[in-house]
Amino acid sequence: MLPYGRQSIDGSDVEAVVAALGSDWLTTGPRVADFEADLEQVAGAPCVTVTNGTTALHAAYAAAGVTTGDEVVTTPMTFVATASSAAMLGAKVVFADVEQDTANLDPAAAEAAVTSRTRVVAAVDYAGVPADYDRLRKISESAGALLLGDAAHSIGSTWRGRPVGTLADLTTFSFFPTKNLTTGEGGAVASTRPELVERLRTFRTVGVTRDPAKLRRTDEGGWFYEVHEFGLNYRLPDVLAALGSAQLRRLGRFKARRAYLSARYDELLAGVPGLRLPAQRAEADPMRHLYPVRILDGRRREVYDRLRAAGIGVQINYIPVYWHPVFEDLGYRRGMCPVAESFYAEQLSLPLFADLSDTDQNRVVETLRGILGS
Ligand SMILES: Cc1ncc(COP(=O)(O)O)c(C=O)c1O
Numbered sequence: 001m002l003p004y005g006r007q008s009i010d011g012s013d014v015e016a017v018v019a020a021l022g023s024d025w026l027t028t029g030p031r032v033a034d035f036e037a038d039l040e041q042v043a044g045a046p047c048v049t050v051t052n053g054t055t056a057l058h059a060a061y062a063a064a065g066v067t068t069g070d071e072v073v074t075t076p077m078t079f080v081a082t083a084s085s086a087a088m089l090g091a092k093v094v095f096a097d098v099e100q101d102t103a104n105l106d107p108a109a110a111e112a113a114v115t116s117r118t119r120v121v122a123a124v125d126y127a128g129v130p131a132d133y134d135r136l137r138k139i140s141e142s143a144g145a146l147l148l149g150d151a152a153h154s155i156g157s158t159w160r161g162r163p164v165g166t167l168a169d170l171t172t173f174s175f176f177p178t179k180n181l182t183t184g185e186g187g188a189v190a191s192t193r194p195e196l197v198e199r200l201r202t203f204r205t206v207g208v209t210r211d212p213a214k215l216r217r218t219d220e221g222g223w224f225y226e227v228h229e230f231g232l233n234y235r236l237p238d239v240l241a242a243l244g245s246a247q248l249r250r251l252g253r254f255k256a257r258r259a260y261l262s263a264r265y266d267e268l269l270a271g272v273p274g275l276r277l278p279a280q281r282a283e284a285d286p287m288r289h290l291y292p293v294r295i296l297d298g299r300r301r302e303v304y305d306r307l308r309a310a311g312i313g314v315q316i317n318y319i320p321v322y323w324h325p326v327f328e329d330l331g332y333r334r335g336m337c338p339v340a341e342s343f344y345a346e347q348l349s350l351p352l353f354a355d356l357s358d359t360d361q362n363r364v365v366e367t368l369r370g371i372l373g374s
Pocket of ligand 1: 052053078079124150152153175176186187
């Protein structure tokens with residue numbers, strides 16, 4: 001089955017991992033700091049690595065102080081973790097609808113959803129196109145909330161020339177194999193605010209602090225440390241950080257290849273009846289993570305089944321998050337976000353990854369055209 005996304009691994013990745021395995025540090029060593037410095041070059045803000053994109057969200061919400069009684073305004077057109085990691089901290093998740101074309105959080109809907117209890121407004125850069133953070137920032141600031149960008153799809157993208165990583169107070173990344181770069185499992189949080197970076201570092205290290213300026217007792221001895229707030233062990237090992245740094249060196253090439261393949265889909269699928277191609281935004285220079293088409297006339301399920309039967313691993317991104325029984329059981333009902341639901345009803349992600357060959361892409365295009373009868 002041709003996958004919808006997959007990693008690109010070469011000899012430089014293997015060399016970097018083997019070198020880390022032979023070093024003194026499998027975890028908590030120098031390669032973690034190196035990878036964080038490399039990430040900062042791309043994200044434009046200091047980065048704290050963690051074990052995956054879900055724990056990046058959990059750590060980011062914890063650093064934002066999200067707790068019981070708080071509200072988090074977010075989009076339903078995302079992987080469940082964007083919402084569930086806030087719910088696990090006790091927050092009430094408030095879903096606001098999405099823009100019809102990009103499927104990103106609609107600033108007007110977010111504005112209508114914020115209250116004095118909103119602690120975080122969390123956008124998602126769907127398919128790699130950044131959300132409209134300029135408008136969302138005004139909304140989050142006027143509500144006294146922090147702005148979070150779930151950039152699991154969009155590391156390497158820019159918005160009005162500014163890198164994803166600088167657009168929100170907290171930006172989370174995932175390095176799962178289907179993402180723009182991979183560490184197997186892995187993630188990071190970027191923040192433009194030093195106090196949040198410090199909280200993130202402490203949270204991902206089980207809450208441990210050794211900073212003499214912070215210790216309540218300073219006369220115990222050199223071994224002494226304290227925990228002032230609960231945290232978890234979310235540390236990314238050096239072996240994976242080494243892979244991340246090697247991958248980042250090729251991020252520009254990955255972006256160029258994804259742009260080439262997306263432009264090729266645009267060209268080869270232009271004018272096909274019953275098909276709508278993904279939205280563009282003039283302000284964005286996106287890292288094209290997904291190629292999300294819309295299948296019209298109620299044929300999405302049929303097209304999905306027939307492409308899969310032909311060995312083409314298309315994917316649906318995403319089931320509206322509040323449809324999951326865990327939210328349904330909390331009282332969330334279908335119909336809450338009609339734009340997201342009609343987007344979901346038509347959405348289909350075609351294969352897109354750096355190592356996708358032109359030949360395989362041609363097969364996707366020909367099979368899809370054949371099904372749609374053009
Ligand atoms: C939008 C979004 N948010 C969060 C995540 C969670 O990332 P991970 O799979 O690394 O935990 C993903 C990845 O599946 C994602 O696509």
